[in-house]
Amino acid sequence: MADDKSKKDYRDRTKINTHESYEVSYWTKKWSISPQQLSGAVRATGSSSVKKIEQYLRKKSKI
Numbered sequence: 155m156a157d158d159k160s161k162k163d164y165r166d167r168t169k170i171n172t173h174e175s176y177e178v179s180y181w182t183k184k185w186s187i188s189p190q191q192l193s194g195a196v197r198a199t200g201s202s203s204v205k206k207i208e209q210y211l212r213k214k215s216k217i
Contacts, residue, residue, distance in 0.1 A: 169202045181207075185217045 211217045
């Protein structure tokens with residue numbers, strides 16, 4: 155799905171698109187992690203779900 159910035163709904167808040175620099179910037183600042191750590195969490199969880207990534211980072215004591 156293309157990231158259409160004119161259409162905002164729950165999907166924009168529940169998924170992280172690591173191909174969008176503004177999203178990577180937002181989440182890395184929010185969690186005080188590096189872009190590499192975010193990419194690693196996405197790969198490790200196999201998901202772009204904010205909840206799953208946050209759970210993974212908490213479990214690994216990154217945030």
